[in-house]
Amino acid sequence: MMKVIRHCLDATDQACFCDQLVALEQPETACLSIAFGSVKAISELSRCHYATLLSARWVATSSCQDAFSDQAIEGNHHLAILQFVDPTGAYGVASRHSDNKTIVDDSKAALQEALLAANKPGELPTFIWCSPSPGLEEGLLTGIRELVGDDVPVFGGSSADNDVSGNWCMFDGQQLVHTGFIIAVLFPSVPISYYFSCGYEQTPLSAVVTSACERQLISLDNQPAADVYNAWRELKGQPSLPAGPVLAASTFSPLGRIVPQHDVNMALLSHPALIRADGSIDLFSQVHTGESITFMQGDTELLVQRAATVSGIARQQLSNLYDSKPQAAIVIFCAGCMLAIPEDIKRVQQGIRQKLENIPFIGGYTFGEQGRFADGINRHGNLMISAIIFGSVNESV
Amino acid sequence: MSQSEKQQELLLQLKVENQQLLKFKQLNNLMRDTLETFAAKGRKQSPFTSLFALLHQELQADEQLIVALNDDETSFSILDATDARLKNLAAPLLKTQNNTAAQLHIFSQSTVIFDLALSPKWPAEVRDMLPQACSALIQPIRIGQHHYAIVLLSDQPKTFTIDAKTVVASYSSFIASFLSLFENQRLETERDQLFAQQKRIEQSMVQQDKLAAIGQLAAGVAHELNNPLGFIYSNLNTLKVYIQTVQDFVYSAYSTAPELKDVAATTNLSFLLEDSFALIEESLDGARRSRDIINNLRTFSHPDDTSVSKVDLLELLTSTIRIANTQTKRNARLTLSTDIDSAFVDGNATQLSQVLLNLINNAYHAINHKQGLIAVSLTQLGRWLTIKIADNGCGIETSMITHIFEPFFTTKDVGKGTGLGLSISRAIVEQHNGCLALEQTSAAGSVFVVSLPVSDA
Numbered sequence: 001m002m003k004v005i006r007h008c009l010d011a012t013d014q015a016c017f018c019d020q021l022v023a024l025e026q027p028e029t030a031c032l033s034i035a036f037g038s039v040k041a042i043s044e045l046s047r048c049h050y051a052t053l054l055s056a057r058w059v060a061t062s063s064c065q066d067a068f069s070d071q072a073i074e075g076n077h078h079l080a081i082l083q084f085v086d087p088t089g090a091y092g093v094a095s096r097h098s099d100n101k102t103i104v105d106d107s108k109a110a111l112q113e114a115l116l117a118a119n120k121p122g123e124l125p126t127f128i129w130c131s132p133s134p135g136l137e138e139g140l141l142t143g144i145r146e147l148v149g150d151d152v153p154v155f156g157g158s159s160a161d162n163d164v165s166g167n168w169c170m171f172d173g174q175q176l177v178h179t180g181f182i183i184a185v186l187f188p189s190v191p192i193s194y195y196f197s198c199g200y201e202q203t204p205l206s207a208v209v210t211s212a213c214e215r216q217l218i219s220l221d222n223q224p225a226a227d228v229y230n231a232w233r234e235l236k237g238q239p240s241l242p243a244g245p246v247l248a249a250s251t252f253s254p255l256g257r258i259v260p261q262h263d264v265n266m267a268l269l270s271h272p273a274l275i276r277a278d279g280s281i282d283l284f285s286q287v288h289t290g291e292s293i294t295f296m297q298g299d300t301e302l303l304v305q306r307a308a309t310v311s312g313i314a315r316q317q318l319s320n321l322y323d324s325k326p327q328a329a330i331v332i333f334c335a336g337c338m339l340a341i342p343e344d345i346k347r348v349q350q351g352i353r354q355k356l357e358n359i360p361f362i363g364g365y366t367f368g369e370q371g372r373f374a375d376g377i378n379r380h381g382n383l384m385i386s387a388i389i390f391g392s393v394n395e396s397v
Numbered sequence: 398m399s400q401s402e403k404q405q406e407l408l409l410q411l412k413v414e415n416q417q418l419l420k421f422k423q424l425n426n427l428m429r430d431t432l433e434t435f436a437a438k439g440r441k442q443s444p445f446t447s448l449f450a451l452l453h454q455e456l457q458a459d460e461q462l463i464v465a466l467n468d469d470e471t472s473f474s475i476l477d478a479t480d481a482r483l484k485n486l487a488a489p490l491l492k493t494q495n496n497t498a499a500q501l502h503i504f505s506q507s508t509v510i511f512d513l514a515l516s517p518k519w520p521a522e523v524r525d526m527l528p529q530a531c532s533a534l535i536q537p538i539r540i541g542q543h544h545y546a547i548v549l550l551s552d553q554p555k556t557f558t559i560d561a562k563t564v565v566a567s568y569s570s571f572i573a574s575f576l577s578l579f580e581n582q583r584l585e586t587e588r589d590q591l592f593a594q595q596k597r598i599e600q601s602m603v604q605q606d607k608l609a610a611i612g613q614l615a616a617g618v619a620h621e622l623n624n625p626l627g628f629i630y631s632n633l634n635t636l637k638v639y640i641q642t643v644q645d646f647v648y649s650a651y652s653t654a655p656e657l658k659d660v661a662a663t664t665n666l667s668f669l670l671e672d673s674f675a676l677i678e679e680s681l682d683g684a685r686r687s688r689d690i691i692n693n694l695r696t697f698s699h700p701d702d703t704s705v706s707k708v709d710l711l712e713l714l715t716s717t718i719r720i721a722n723t724q725t726k727r728n729a730r731l732t733l734s735t736d737i738d739s740a741f742v743d744g745n746a747t748q749l750s751q752v753l754l755n756l757i758n759n760a761y762h763a764i765n766h767k768q769g770l771i772a773v774s775l776t777q778l779g780r781w782l783t784i785k786i787a788d789n790g791c792g793i794e795t796s797m798i799t800h801i802f803e804p805f806f807t808t809k810d811v812g813k814g815t816g817l818g819l820s821i822s823r824a825i826v827e828q829h830n831g832c833l834a835l836e837q838t839s840a841a842g843s844v845f846v847v848s849l850p851v852s853d854a
Contacts, residue, residue, distance in 0.1 A: 112515065119501070122515030123508050124559065148511050149555040313410070321417060374412040 002086035002189045004328035004390050005030075006360035008069045011041035011077040014048070021050040030055035030083035032091040032184060034129060034330060036067035036157075036364030037079035039167050045079055046169075046176040055083060057093035057117070058173035059182045061131040063364035064160035064335030068345075070353050070361050080362035082328055084390075090187035092118030095172040097180040103136045107143020107181070114185045124148060125185035127192050127388075130156035131170045132181035134367040135215075137380035138286045140181050141370065145378065154378040155194055155388050157332040157366030164247070168367065190327065191391040193318035196371030198269045198384050199306030199337060200298035202256060205232045209291045217255070217270075217281045220293060224279025229255070229272065232295040243275045251340040252299060254383050255283070258292040259373060266373050267296060271336050271382035284336075284368060284382040298383075300341045307333055307385050308351030314387040315356060324391030329356055331363035334383045338365040356389075416560075424564050427455050431571050445477040448547075448575045453479075456534070456561055458549035460527060463576070464504055466490070466544040473504065473520075476545070476579065480527065488522035504546035508535045509562050511555045532556045536565045538573050540580065547572050607803075615804075619691045626691065630684040637677045644670045707852050708749060710740040710782060714775060717750050721757040729761055729769025729788070737777045741852040744829040749849075752825050752833070755818040756786045756845050763790025763843060780851045789842040798835065 009020045033055035037045065039062045045051050051058065060079070067080040084091065094113035098106040111128075115121050125148075132140045137158055144154055159168035170177045186192070207228055211218035220228040230240035233253055241249055256267030270293075274282040287293065311331060318324050331352055338345055352361065369384035430451050449461045462483060463476040474487040490502040503518035510533040513519050519533070530550040534557035538545045547565070549557065565572075647666065651658050661667060714733060722731050742749075753773075760771045772787045793801060804820040819833075826833040831849035838844070 115515075120508075121517065122510045122512045122519070124511045124557075124562075126559065151555070151558045151560075317413065320414075374416070376416075 001393060002084070002089060002327075002390075004360070005083040005085065006069060006071075006328055006362060007079075007081040007083065008067075008071040008073055008362070009041075009079045009081070010073060010075050011037060011044045011079050012075055014044050017041075017044050017079075018048040018050055021045075021048055021054055024054055024083075025050070026054075026085070028085050028087070029053070031086050031089060032057045032059070032084040032093065032186070033081050033173075034058075034084075034184070034362070035060040035079055035081040036063045036362055037061075038063060038066045038077045039161050039169060040077045041067070041079040042169050042171050043176065044077075046171040051171075052173055055173065057091060057184065058171055059093060059129055059131050059184045060171040061157060061182075061364055061366070062159045062161060062168045062170065063366065064338060065162055065365060068331075068333075068349055068363045068365075070349075070356070070358065072349075080364075082330060082360075082362050082390075084186075084188070086189055088189045090118040090120055091184065092116065092120070093172055093182060093184045095170070095175065095177050095180060095182040097177055098136055098139075099179065100135065100139065103139030103181075104143040104146065107140045107183070108147045110181070110183050111144055111147050111185070114183050118185050118187060120185070120187060123187075125152055125187055127186040127188070128152050128154040128156075129184040129186065130154060130181060130370055131183075132156070132158050132368070132370075133168055133170070133177070133179050134158045134160070134284070136179075136181055137368050137370060140183070141378050141380055144183075150372075150377050152378075153192075153194060153372055154370055155196070155330075155332070155372075155386055156370045157364055157386075158368030158370075160335045160365060160367040164367070188390070190393055191318065191322035191324050192388060193314050193321060193391065194371065194386065194388045195310050195314040195317065196369070196373060196379075196384060196386045197306065197310050197313075198256070198267055198296070198381070199303040200254065200256065200267065200269060200296040200383065201302065202265070202267050203232075203236065203295045203297055205235065205295040206258070206292055209287050209289050209293055212287045212289050212291075214286050215283050216276075217283055217287050217293075218278075219280075225281045226275045226279045229275075229281060229295075236295070236297060241272075241275055243277045245273065246275050246281075247271065247273045247336065248339065251336050251383070252297065254296050254298075255281075255287075256294045256296040257285075257287060257381075258294055259375070259377075259379070266375075267294060268379055268381040269296060269383040271334075285380055298337075300344050303337050303341055304344050304347045304351060307331065307348045307387075308355045310385045311352045311361075311387040311389075312355035314389045318389050318391050322391055324393075326356065326359045326389045327392055328359060329361035329387060329389045331361055331388075332369050332371075332384075332386045333363055333365055334369060334385065335365040335367055336383050337385070352387075359389075420560050420564055423455055424567050427451055427564070427568050428571055430454070431574075445575060445579065448572065449477075449479050452547075452549060452565075456549060456565070457551070457556070458534070459552045460530060460550040462523070462548040462550070463579075464546045464548060466504060466546070468542070470502060470505070470544060473546075475523075483523070483526055486522060486526065488520045490520065491518050504535060504537055504544075504548075506535075506537065507562055507566050509533070509557045509559065510535070511557075534561055534565060536562070536569050536572070538569050538576060540573050540576055543580070545576055622687070622691055626684060626687050630681065630688065633677055633681050633684060637674070637681070640670065640673045640677065644674075705743055705745055708742050708744050708746045710742050710749070710784075710849070711735065711737075711775065713746055713750055714753065714773060714784065717753045717757070718773060721754055721761075725757065725761045725769070725771060728767055729764050729771050731757070731771045731773070733773045733775070735775040737775065740775060740777065740782050742782060742829065742831075742849045743852045744849070745825075748825045749829070752822040752847065753784070753786075755822045756847070759818060760786055760788035760790060760843070760845075763788055763792070765791055777851070782849050782851055784847040784849075785836065785844055786847075787842060787844040792840050792843050793835070793838040798838065801835065802833075 011017045042060050042062045045060055066076050067078050069080040092114040094110040096106040096110045159170050161167040170182050172182045207220035210222045217225040219225055250272040255270045257270055259266045259268050271284040272281050273284055315326055318326055369386055370380050371386040372378045445463055460479050462478045464473045465476050466473045472489045475483045478484050510516050529552045531554040532551045534549040536547050718731055718733050725731050770789045774785045776783050802819050802823050823833045829849055833847050836844040836846045
C-alpha cells in the first residue's frame with residue numbers, strides 16, 4: 001500500500017535540522033522524496049548525510065523565499081517534504097549539470113538514467129517530475145519529448161532564489177546542482193491527477209510575433225515589441241515601462257502565448273523581465289515567430305482565487321476520473337505572483353487548504369512552471385499555477 | 398474569475414471529459430465487438446484470431462502475442478501470435494528486483510514500452526524473431542493460478558499511450574474470457590485425448606486378457622495334445638515300418654509262390670499296401686502339421702524361451718531375404734534398401750528372423766499377380782531402427798485391419814495359414830521392446846513397420 005507522508009522541517013539551525021531529519025527515519029526508506037525549501041534549507045539538506053537514510057532519491061528544489069505546506073510554521077527557512085513509500089511502485093531519479101548547448105541531450109540521457117534507476121528502461125512512466133534551473137526549461141522538455149513523446153505528463157517548477165541572483169539550487173540526494181536539472185520518473189501504484197493554469201485573464205489585445213530569438217521577443221506585428229507592449233499597457237490605463245528591469249512592474253500585465261486547444265484558446269504566460277534599449281523584451285520563457293501573443297491582466301483577487309480553483313479542479317478530477325481519495329498534493333505557485341501579493345499569500349495558502357479539504361500538501365514559489373493543458377502537450381510557462389494530487393489505491397488504478 | 402475565464406475553464410473540463418469519453422468509447426467498441434464475435438462465431442474458431450483482429454482494429458498493433466507463463470514464472474511460451482512463426486516459442490524470463498526485492502519480469506505488470514531497444518527485459522528470443530518491433534504494450538492477465546499476458550507490438554517507437562494501456566487494462570477481463578475459452582478448448586481436447594487413450598487401454602486390456610486366456614489355453618492344449626500326438630506320430634512311423642515289412646514279405650512270397658499273386662489280385666492287396674503307405678504319409682503329414690501348430694502355440698505362449706544377444710540386424714535382414722527369395726522369386730521381386738552401415742539390436746536372431754520371414758511371406762501371399770514387389774527398407778531415427786516391408790499386393794480390407802494381430806485370425810485359405818503369424822510376430826517384437834504395426838494398406842498394397850531399439854552396447 002502506497003503511503004505519501006508530508007513533513008515540514010525548520011532549517012534555520014543546521015544541527016537542529018539534522019536532528020529533525022534523523023527523527024523522521026522510518027522502517028521503510030522512501031522510494032522518492034519531493035521537497036521545496038528556501039535556498040538555505042536545500043543547502044543544509046545537501047550537507048546532512050541523514051538525507052539519504054530518509055529517502056533513496058530526492059528532488060529538492062529551492063523556492064523563492066520559503067516553501068509552504070498545509071502546516072503553518074513560523075520562520076523563514078523551511079523544508080517541506082513529500083515522502084513516497086510505495087513498495088509496489090517504481091521510482092528513479094537522475095540529475096545533470098547542464099547548459100543551453102547540451103540541455104536537450106542531457107535531458108534525454110538523464111531520463112534514460114532515471115528509468116534505469118527505476119528498473120524500467122524503455123518503459124513509459126506514469127508521471128515525470130522535474131526541477132530545472134531557470135533558462136533550461138524548454139530544452140529539458142524538448143529532450144523528454146524526443147525520448148518518450150508527449151504522452152507522459154511532465155510537471156515541475158524551476159528552482160528559485162530570493163532576488164534572481166542565481167543562488168537557486170537543487171539536491172538529488174547525492175549532489176547539489178545550481179545550473180542543470182533533476183528529473184524523476186514515477187511508476188506509482190496510485191492514480192495522479194493534475195491541473196495547470198494561469199491566474200490571469202486574456203484581453204482582446206493581441207499581435208503576432210514577427211521576430212524572436214529564444215527568450216528575446218524582438219518585434220510584434222513588425223513593431224518593436226516594447227512599443228506594442230507599452231501601447232497595450234496605456235490602453236489598459238497602466239503606465240509605460242522604460243528600458244530596464246520590469247519583472248516586478250509587469251507581474252500583473254504579462255504576455256500570453258496563445259495555445260489553441262480545439263476551439264478554446266489557452267494562454268501560456270510569459271513574464272517580461274527586461275526591456276532593452278533596442279525595444280526588444282527579455283522574457284522568462286521562449287516565444288516563437290508566428291505565435292500569437294496577447295496582453296494579459298491580473299490582480300490580487302484573481303491570483304488568490306486561482307490557486308484554490310486549480311487545486312479544487314485537480315482534486316475533483318481525481319475523484320471523477322479514478323474514483324480515488326486524495327492522499328497528498330503538491331502545489332506550484334509562481335514566485336512572481338507571490339512577490340506581487342505579499343500581503344495576501346496567506347490567503348492563497350488558506351484557499352488551497354480549504355479546497356484540498358485538509359489533505360497534506362507542500363508547495364514552492366518557482367521561477368518557471370512546467371505542466372500540461374488538456375491538449376496533452378507538456379509546456380513551460382511563467383506566472384502559472386499547478387496542482388498535482390496523489391490518490392489512494394483502488395480497483396480503477 | 399471573469400465569465401469568459403469561467404467558460405474557458407468549463408470548456409477545458411469538457412475537453413478532459415471528452416478525452417475520457419473517447420477512451421470509454423474505444424473500450425465500449427472493443428467490448429461490443431467482442432460480444433458480437435462470441436455470439437457470431439461461438440466456439441468454433443480459434444479464440445485469439447478474433448481477439449487479435451479486434452485489438453488491431455482499435456489499437457493499431459502490428460503484431461500481437463498471447464503469452465503463458467510457467468507456474469514459477471521463470472519462463473514463458475507463446476500460446477498464439479499474429480505471426481505464426483512465434484507460436485509455441487518458449488524462452489526463459491529475465492527477472493529483476495523492485496524496491497521490495499520482489500522478483501519482477503517483463504510480463505508481471507501493465508507496461509508501455511516506448512523503445513524496446515532500451516529494455517533488457519524484452520526476451521531476446523522474441524527480439525530475434527521480430528527485430529522490427531520498436532514499442533510494446535503489455536497487459537498481464539491472471540486466471541486462477543494461471544498467468545498470461547497479452548503483448549501488442551508496433552514497428553514504430555512511442556506508439557502506445559497511457560490511455561491505450563488503460564483501455565487494454567479495462568479490457569483485460571474480456572481477454573481473460575478469450576483465454577478461458579482457449580483453456581476450455583484445450584481441456585476439451587485433452588479430455589477427448591484422454592478418453593480415446595482410455596478406450597485404447599481398455600481395448601488393449603481386453604485384448605491382453607484375451608491373449609492371456611488364449612495363451613493359457615494354447616499352452617494347455619499344446620501340452621495335452623503333445624503326448625497323444627507323440628505316440629500317434631511314433632505309431633504311424635512304426636506302422637509304416639510294419640507295413641513296409643509286410644510289403645517286403647508279400648513280394649518275397651510272390652517270388653517263391655507266384656500263385657499267391659492271383660490270390661492277392663482278388664483281394665486287391667497291392668493297392669491296399671500302396672494306399673496304406675499313402676494313408677500313413679498323409680497321416681504323418683497331418684501329424685507334422687499338428688506338431689507345428691502345437692509348437693507355434695507354445696512359442697506364442699512363451700515367446701521368451703530363448704537367449705538374447707547382440708544381433709546384426711542388417712546381416713539378419715540380408716540372410717532372411719536370401720532365404721525368403723527362394724519362395725518369393727516366382728511372383729515377386731524382393732529388394733532391400735538402407736542408408737545405414739550398421740544396425741545392432743539386443744535380441745534373439747532366430748525369433749527376429751521368424752518375424753521378418755512371417756512378414757515377407759504375408760506380403761508374398763498378398764500378391765496375386767506376376768509383377769510383385771516386396772521392398773524391405775531399414776532406417777535409423779535416433780535410437781530406433783525401423784524396418785518397413787512394403788508390398789504391391791491386394792491390401793487388407795478395412796473391416797479386417799483391427800483383427801489382423803489377433804491370434805488365429807487369417808485371410809488365407811483353410812490349411813494355408815494358422816492365423817498365428819502376426820500375433821506371434823507382434824509378441825516377439827514387443828518382447829524385444831519394439832513395436833510392430835500396419836503403417837498403411839490399400840488396394841495398391843500394404844506396409845508393415847517393425848521398430849526396434851538400437852543396442853545399448
